[in-house]
Amino acid sequence: MKPVDVVVVGAGPVGMTLACELARHGVGFRLIDRVLRPFDGSRGKTLQPRTLELMDDLGVIARILARGEWTPAIRVHQPGGETAIEHLFGGRLPTSDTPYPRPFTIAQNLTEEILRGRLTELGGRVEYGVELEGLEQTDEGVVLTLSAPTGQELQRASYVVGCDGGRSTLRGLLGVPFEGDTDETRRLYVADVRLSGLDRTSWHSFRGRGGMLNLAPLATTDLFQCQAAVPPQAPDQPTLPLLQSIINERTGCDDIRLLDMAWGTAWRLNVRLAARYRVGRAFLAGDAGHVHSPAGAQGLNTGVQDAYNLGWKIAGALRGAPTALLDSYEAERRPIAAWMLGMTSALEAQSFEMKGLPTGRDDSMLQLNLAYRGGVLAREQRAAPGYVVAGDRIPDATGLIWNGTPARLFDVLRGPRPTVLAFGDRWGEALAALRAHFPEPQLALVQVSPNGEVVDAEGHLRASLQITGAPLLVIRPDKYLGLATDRADAAEVEAYLRSLIG
Ligand SMILES: Cc1cc2nc3c(=O)[nH]c(=O)nc-3n(C[C@H](O)[C@H](O)[C@H](O)COP(=O)(O)OP(=O)(O)OC[C@H]3O[C@@H](n4cnc5c(N)ncnc54)[C@H](O)[C@@H]3O)c2cc1C
Structure with missing residues (x-):
């Protein structure tokens, strides 16, 4: 070949x-x-x-x-079908930066x-x-x-x-x-099932006799994902009658009827x-x-x-x-x-073990603040960095004007190449030198100023990146902040870019 x-x-x-x-x-x-x-x-x-x-x-x-669909609330039912309480899986409302x-x-x-x-x-x-x-x-x-x-x-x-x-x-x-480790005692049936007798407006969790049971509707399909702790002697492959008996036992009622199973397996803790x-x-x-x-x-x-x-x-x-x-x-x-x-x-x-329902989701679990701070590719060289420093995820920012058109930062950054964001008007020479070394589409060069390619018309970009002064930022292709500097040294920026893209 x-x-x-x-x-x-x-x-x-x-x-x-x-x-x-x-x-x-x-x-x-x-x-x-x-x-x-x-x-x-x-x-x-x-x-x-x-x-x-x-x-x-x-x-x-x-x-x-x-x-x-946005993950709906999870409704925890008491045995017998009486609703106990609904919990939301963390997160927040959309903002300019998220x-x-x-x-x-x-x-x-x-x-x-x-x-x-x-x-x-x-x-x-x-x-x-x-x-x-x-x-x-x-x-x-x-x-x-x-x-x-x-x-x-x-x-x-x-x-x-x-x-x-x-x-x-x-x-x-x-x-x-x-x-x-693998723990053979912790097994979970996971199956895609069609059923009647349960609404599709929330995930359903039954925490009664015999172990946990979750039934989560899969939006844009007619399926629910069924997750059920496997009873000790039960086989690895779930069947419809077996799942039906688990549902009857754990819900304490018989009005949820399984119609068919599109896919099913048993997972063990590994x-x-x-x-x-x-x-x-x-x-x-x-x-x-x-x-x-x-x-x-x-x-x-x-x-x-x-x-x-x-x-x-x-x-x-x-x-x-x-x-x-x-x-x-x-x-x-x-x-x-x-x-x-x-x-x-x-x-x-x-x-x-059904010790409460862990529905809280912080920014680490949402994977928004998992970062590479202090790593080999993170160069933080500003005298007064803000909250977002080299190695961090680049947040979004709305309210930009990009070459005359309304845009948000993710529009400007979209694509597989790194982006240089140069704040203010003092970077002209450095940008020209970089343009000569890295022609499009290898690198996107963006001046953020009233005269630049991007105008931060509503101030969201400066706010979301906590920009003070007029730094130059190199944003990696995977949208993490790589280099952040106040020094107008094109050679230094070029060397950094070479270490990323050759
Ligand atoms: C019950 C269950 C629920 C889950 N829930 C979640 C969840 O809510 N959120 C979440 O993020 N993750 C969840 N996961 C995990 C998620 O499904 C996996 O993390 C994901 O599938 C991993 O993707 P992957 O591409 O690494 O591997 P896989 O999806 O396993 O794909 C690997 C592929 O490699 C192929 N392959 C294997 N060996 C070879 C070979 N020698 N040559 C060629 N091809 C080969 C296989 O055929 C397969 O197609 C869940 C997993 C399970 C089992």
């Missing part, structure tokens, strides 16, 4: 996000998956606000919002369908029925053994990324330990973190790097953010950026996964 830049193994949400990113950067790739057709179940049904921002950048936010402020519910298969559609628009596709079986690595690249419907093939590539799920083949081939995310030219992302409880709805979200972090770095390395850029992937993403494992385990225990 002709060598390619990257082989992405696994076309779940993480592999497809990565493939979209690589396509946007013009990187050549193959995206393979051993299954013959896409997965068809609701599994990871909650998108966190930071993931919605990623989907906005990728150009699919309208499609996502059209296929799901357009998507609350968790959003959409079945994972619909999210995947939307990503697949975007990938097609970007010129990519999934090769189904192609499985990774072997790996050899040299300093120059990798040679992969793939089994395809046409037989075995060898594929050379500069890099390989394992987005191949919790049982990752690539992780095994690399010999990377998957450290942590909390593990890969000891490394990178071995030479091979990387792990998504569930291949971290698995944990679904409580708190972090898994898919953390995985797609891994892909968002890694895609532009691989593109930069292929253009000649220093290897420290690739090292920063594990340095930035693994600590976040380690934190997430602890946080979701605590929620899991609370929810499984």
Whole structure:
């Protein structure tokens, strides 16, 4: 086979996000998956606000919002059907700096369908029925053994990324330990069911005899996702009669009738973190790097953010950026996964043991304030930085005029390249020098001033970034603040940009 830049193994949400990113950067790739057709179940049904921002950048936010709903209240029922209380899953109202402020519910298969559609628009596709079986690595690249419907093939590539799920083949081939525990006593049925006798205006939680039971309507479908603690001796595969008896027992009434089951599985508590995310030219992302409880709805979200972090770095390395850029992937993403494992385990225990209902969602759980402060790519050089410092997520800001048209900051930043935001009129020479070194579309150069490309007409941009004075900011392709400086030193900014995009 002709060598390619990257082989992405696994076309779940993480592999497809990565493939979209690589396509946007013009990187050549193959995206393979051993299954013959896409997965068809609701599994990871909650998108966190930071993931919605990623989907906005990728150009699919309208499609996502059209296929799901803002996560409704969860109604906790007393045994017998009497309503106890409704809780909201945290979050807040939209503001200028946070357009998507609350968790959003959409079945994972619909999210995947939307990503697949975007990938097609970007010129990519999934090769189904192609499985990774072997790996050899040299300093120059990798040679992969793939089994395809046409037989075995060898594929050379500069890099390989394992987005191949919790049982990752690539992780095994690399010999990377998957450290942590599996608790066989904590099992949960998860099934997509059609039923009668329950309204679709809220999630329903029954916390009576026999363990927890949640029934969550999946908007834009006629399905509910059923989650039920598995009784001790029950089999791993749920059946309709078994789920019906669990529902009758735990609701204490018989007016909810199951009509059919579109998909069902049993999940067991498995909390593990890969000891490394990178071995030479091979990387792990998504569930291949971290698995944990679904409580708190972090898994898919953390995985797609891994892909968002890694895609532009691989593109930069292929253009000649220093290897420290690739090292920063594990340095930035693994600590976040380690934190997430602890946080979701605590929620899991609370929810499984029915010690209250953990519905509070702070900005970490919404993934809005997970940041890379103090990391290798974070250069904070201002004398008086505000609340948002190098390494932080870039918030949105409304009320801008961008080349004469009303816009918000996310419109200005949208796309796979870094953006230089230069506040005030003193950066003319530096911007001209940068323009000569990095022509469009490698870099977006934006002067924010009454005479610039962007006018902060209502002051929201300065307020949301807490800008004082007239700094220059370099915003990374994944929309984190990279460099923040007061010094009008184009050479320094150029060197920083070279370290990002080669
Ligand atoms: C019951 C349940 C509820 C969940 N709820 C949530 C939630 O609310 N929010 C949330 O964020 N997450 C949730 N998750 C987690 C979420 O589903 C996963 O985190 C997500 O699917 C991980 O995506 P991924 O792309 O890393 O892996 P996967 O979706 O597992 O995709 C991996 C792909 O790799 C392919 N593959 C494997 N091996 C090979 C090979 N050797 N060669 C080629 N292809 C291969 C597989 O066929 C598969 O398609 C839930 C999970 C479960 C089970």
